[in-house]
Amino acid sequence: xxxxxxxxxxxxxxxxxxxxxxxxxxxxxxxxxxxxxxxxxxxxxxxxxxxxxxxxxxxxxxxxxxxxxxxxxxxxxxxxxxxxxxxxxxxxxxxxxxxxxxxxxxxxxxxxxxxxxxxxxxxxxxxxxxxxxxxxxxxxxxxxxxxxxxxxxxx
Amino acid sequence: xxxxxxxxxxxxxxxxxxxxxxxxxxxxxxxxxxxxxxxxxxxxxxxxxxxxxxxxxxxxxxxxxxxxxxxxxxxxxxxxxxxxxxxxxxxxxxxxxxxxxxxxxxxxxxxxxxxxxxxxxxxxxxxxxxxxxxxxxxxxxxxxxxxxxxxxxxxxxxxxxxxxxxxxxxxxxxxxxxxxxxxxxxxxxxxxxxxxxxxxxxxxxxxxxxxxxxxxxxxxxxxxxxxxxxxxxxxxxxxxxxxxxxxxxxxxxxxxxxxxxxxxxxxxxxxxxxxxxxxxxxxxxxxxxxxxxxxxxxxxxxxxxxxxxxxxxxxxxxxxxxxxxxxxxxxxxxxxxxxxxxxxxxxxxxxxxxxxxxxxxxxxxxxxxxxxxxxxxxxxxxxxxxxxxxxxxxxxxxxxxxxxxxxxxxxxxxxxxxxxxxxxxxxxxxxxxxxxxxxxxxxxxxxxxxxxxxxxxxxxxxxxxxxxxxxxxxxxxxxxxxxxxxxxxxxxxxxxxxxxxxxxxxxxxxxxxxxxxxxxxxxxxxxxxxxxxxxxxxxxxxxxxxxxxxxxxxxxxxxxxxxxxxxxxxxxxxxxxxxxxxxxxxxxxxxxxxxxxxxxxxxxxxxxxxxxxxxxxxxxxxxxxxxxxxxxxxxxxxxxxxxxxxxxxxxxxxxxxxxxx
Numbered sequence: 001x002x003x004x005x006x007x008x009x010x011x012x013x014x015x016x017x018x019x020x021x022x023x024x025x026x027x028x029x030x031x032x033x034x035x036x037x038x039x040x041x042x043x044x045x046x047x048x049x050x051x052x053x054x055x056x057x058x059x060x061x062x063x064x065x066x067x068x069x070x071x072x073x074x075x076x077x078x079x080x081x082x083x084x085x086x087x088x089x090x091x092x093x094x095x096x097x098x099x100x101x102x103x104x105x106x107x108x109x110x111x112x113x114x115x116x117x118x119x120x121x122x123x124x125x126x127x128x129x130x131x132x133x134x135x136x137x138x139x140x141x142x143x144x145x146x147x148x149x150x151x152x153x154x155x
Numbered sequence: 156x157x158x159x160x161x162x163x164x165x166x167x168x169x170x171x172x173x174x175x176x177x178x179x180x181x182x183x184x185x186x187x188x189x190x191x192x193x194x195x196x197x198x199x200x201x202x203x204x205x206x207x208x209x210x211x212x213x214x215x216x217x218x219x220x221x222x223x224x225x226x227x228x229x230x231x232x233x234x235x236x237x238x239x240x241x242x243x244x245x246x247x248x249x250x251x252x253x254x255x256x257x258x259x260x261x262x263x264x265x266x267x268x269x270x271x272x273x274x275x276x277x278x279x280x281x282x283x284x285x286x287x288x289x290x291x292x293x294x295x296x297x298x299x300x301x302x303x304x305x306x307x308x309x310x311x312x313x314x315x316x317x318x319x320x321x322x323x324x325x326x327x328x329x330x331x332x333x334x335x336x337x338x339x340x341x342x343x344x345x346x347x348x349x350x351x352x353x354x355x356x357x358x359x360x361x362x363x364x365x366x367x368x369x370x371x372x373x374x375x376x377x378x379x380x381x382x383x384x385x386x387x388x389x390x391x392x393x394x395x396x397x398x399x400x401x402x403x404x405x406x407x408x409x410x411x412x413x414x415x416x417x418x419x420x421x422x423x424x425x426x427x428x429x430x431x432x433x434x435x436x437x438x439x440x441x442x443x444x445x446x447x448x449x450x451x452x453x454x455x456x457x458x459x460x461x462x463x464x465x466x467x468x469x470x471x472x473x474x475x476x477x478x479x480x481x482x483x484x485x486x487x488x489x490x491x492x493x494x495x496x497x498x499x500x501x502x503x504x505x506x507x508x509x510x511x512x513x514x515x516x517x518x519x520x521x522x523x524x525x526x527x528x529x530x531x532x533x534x535x536x537x538x539x540x541x542x543x544x545x546x547x548x549x550x551x552x553x554x555x556x557x558x559x560x561x562x563x564x565x566x567x568x569x570x571x572x573x574x575x576x577x578x579x580x581x582x583x584x585x586x587x588x589x590x591x592x593x594x595x596x597x598x599x600x601x602x603x604x605x606x607x608x609x610x611x612x613x614x615x616x617x618x619x620x621x622x623x624x625x626x627x628x629x630x631x632x633x634x635x636x637x638x639x640x641x642x643x644x645x646x647x648x649x650x651x652x653x654x655x656x657x658x659x660x661x662x663x664x665x666x667x668x669x670x671x672x673x674x675x676x677x678x679x680x681x682x683x684x685x686x687x688x689x690x691x692x693x694x695x696x697x698x699x700x701x702x703x704x705x706x707x708x709x710x711x712x713x714x715x716x717x718x719x720x721x722x723x724x725x726x727x728x729x730x731x732x733x734x735x736x737x738x739x740x741x742x743x744x745x746x747x748x749x750x751x752x753x754x755x756x757x758x759x760x761x762x763x764x765x766x767x768x769x770x771x772x773x774x775x776x777x778x779x780x781x782x783x784x785x786x787x788x789x790x791x792x793x794x795x796x797x798x799x800x801x802x803x804x805x806x807x808x809x810x811x812x813x814x815x816x
Contacts, residue, residue, distance in 0.1 A: 073682075073683040073684075073685050074672060074673075074682050074683040074728070075672070075683075075728065075730060077683060077684055077685060078683075078684045078701060078703040078706070078708065078728055079703065079704075087803075088703075088704070088705070088706070129778045129779065130704055130705060130777045130778060130779055131704075131777065133703070133704060133729050133730070133731045133734060134730065134731040135728075135729070135730040135731070136669070136671065136672075136730030136731065
């Protein structure tokens with residue numbers, strides 16, 4: 001009987017320590033960074049991410065357009081068309097008029113956070129139902145894609 | 156509350172059941188064991204545990220202390236789960252001088268070391284049956300290289316590493332006639348059979364292996380080995396049995412002599428000798444297979460000719476030390492001074508002293524010669540014996556506090572003893588009949604300690620029964636205190652032999668998460684959907700396909716004919732972690748492909764009937780995964796159906812009806 005009591009006590013101790021351990025969620029612990037529950041929506045037209053101010057030149061940069069087109073063909077064209085037709089994701093026609101360059105660059109480099117926190121990105125997810133993959137673009141890649149999109153929009 | 160009572164009742168019932176076993180589990184499991192193995196959801200384990208899969212031919216990776224199975228790395232056996240050994244790119248990895256072999260028996264594990272410490276770069280493992288050594292890259296957890304060993308049979312005494320991973324050593328279990336003199340009577344064993352020890356050089360940067368030479372030894376059975384450490388850095392120590400040189404009923408005939416040998420080999424001197432001398436070159440053929448992460452493909456090269464030196468010509472480099480009956484383990488302690496041998500049939504554990512061995516060599520304290528090799532007097536090499544340790548000592552590992560842990564197969568227990576005074580400190584039963592054991596970092600100059608795992612040969616009643624075939628059992632012990640504490644029981648894959656464990660921090664941050672598509676150098680890579688196409692060359696069809704959540708390009712193909720061989724090269728365009736796509740074709744005589752982001756893999760498919768054949772993605776990739784599919788039309792040979800391919804109704808960027816509905 002005494003042995004049973006010890007068992008009960010120790011089981012209780014284990015369970016309660018487990019409860020304590022798991023009740024302080026929300027801290028950024030190892031391995032817990034994907035698909036975290038959406039927090040308060042960020043309403044900035046720039047979206048969520050490192051790009052808060054991007055300077056666009058008045059004339060288009062042909063070199064950047066060429067690079068942006070290469071990235072589009074390798075990493076984007078499987079899901080996005082250059083027209084307004086939706087494929088897996090929305091068509092790109094007019095995107096530079098709908099979105100700020102900062103929003104586009106945050107969406108293409110900080111995709112998970114955008115899908116979790118940005119209301120506009122979340123609307124697109126509801127529409128497309130496929131989470132846009134992070135395609136490993138760096139800031140320069142993203143900027144080149146914006147230039148290519150501007151060209152596509154006839155700017 | 157009721158659950159508690161049920162739980163307690165069940166535990167007590169189990170305790171009662173096991174009371175008739177040698178020292179029941181209830182005596183060795185204490186109340187806080189559960190909290191010590193509990194790793195909360197989202198938290199990581201403390202160490203990676205690499206566990207040989209034995210006759211599964213694979214390597215299992217567990218996290219400790221939770222004992223969660225993290226991964227099974229395919230090495231020597233085909234693995235339909237991810238296409239290892241089925242895809243065109245990985246088939247060459249299983250090539251040997253005997254041709255393609257889909258299986259082996261993986262026994263031992265050796266983590267790469269720098270300055271006597273596990274460095275987390277690679278893990279080496281052996282194929283026992285068709286002698287091979289494999290190197291697994293711990294950035295990708297994939298087998299990067301496999302090298303075959305000629306003139307070896309039952310590559311058991313392998314792979315063992317020097318302190319800076321200069322060499323992997325591989326001794327043969329079976330002695331056999333050497334290449335060039337193979338067709339001899341088995342009864343001419345003593346005359347014609349030889350043992351070999353292969354020296355495998357490891358490139359310090361790439362890890363690539365080569366076999367510069369072999370040492371031809373007397374026809375013993377070489378069992379296990381360890382390199383020296385610190386003062387004994389230049390040496391290797393091997394256990395061997397069958398010094399009787401029997402070729403039949405070894406169970407009896409190889410257990411005649413009172414002592415077999417521990418063989419001490421100065422690898423540094425042999426390396427110098429091999430550089431200065433030519434040696435004999437045999438006609439042996441052996442395969443060397445290398446996987447390249449840029450081409451995502453393996454190549455297999457058959458080499459011919461291996462350099463050999465006879466042990467007897469290596470004067471002052473090889474010594475025999477008598478060791479009680481049929482030694483198995485032969486383990487060097489962290490200081491490099493003590494060599495512990497486990498005589499399977501012996502009643503004591505002999506501990507040899509490296510400094511005494513050196514003195515004995517210097518003072519020529521030899522008994523006699525055996526096959527031209529000097530035999531050091533037992534007492535001259537002996538530091539002492541652990542008296543009455545238990546029955547059937549096999550393997551010894553070490554902690555960070557000067558203690559040794561020896562597995563006792565026959566008496567089914569782990570025995571903890573002090574290296575200096577040779578006194579037994581503690582003993583704990585295992586369930587049942589353990590073979591190998593391992594301590595975290597237990598093979599290094601500075602063990603991490605804390606955990607010990609016993610890998611048992613018999614499982615019986617440890618888990619819910621699963622018919623006649625049971626998984627093997629392992630038991631985790633906390634060894635941080637004076638007494639060992641059993642924490643948990645867990646099943647393993649195949650049959651675990653040796654295992655090693657390393658702090659997670661040495662590996663986890665260096666992981667490759669995906670392959671950069673820009674760096675993909677595969678001959679048939681398709682970099683963007685625009686490049687996807689189908690090419691006919693005679694009766695060979697190459698499909699340059701891409702996949703991304705959630706479609707293939709192309710997904711409709713017509714114009715394939717019976718008699719064609721179709722190579723489906725699938726490039727995964729995703730550039731994010733944990734987004735593989737699977738690929739399977741109905742009726743393909745192969746397994747699926749599992750294509751990692753940025754990678755290209757090829758499934759060869761030979762259509763066997765006319766019709767429309769579906770293919771699909773096997774790895775749930777998105778909400779529209781079930782839509783990720785395609786068709787191939789197979790027509791009769793000589794059919795006029797044109798070779799065409801497509802995806803969707805948009806072949807150009809013109810707005811398409813299907814997209815706007």
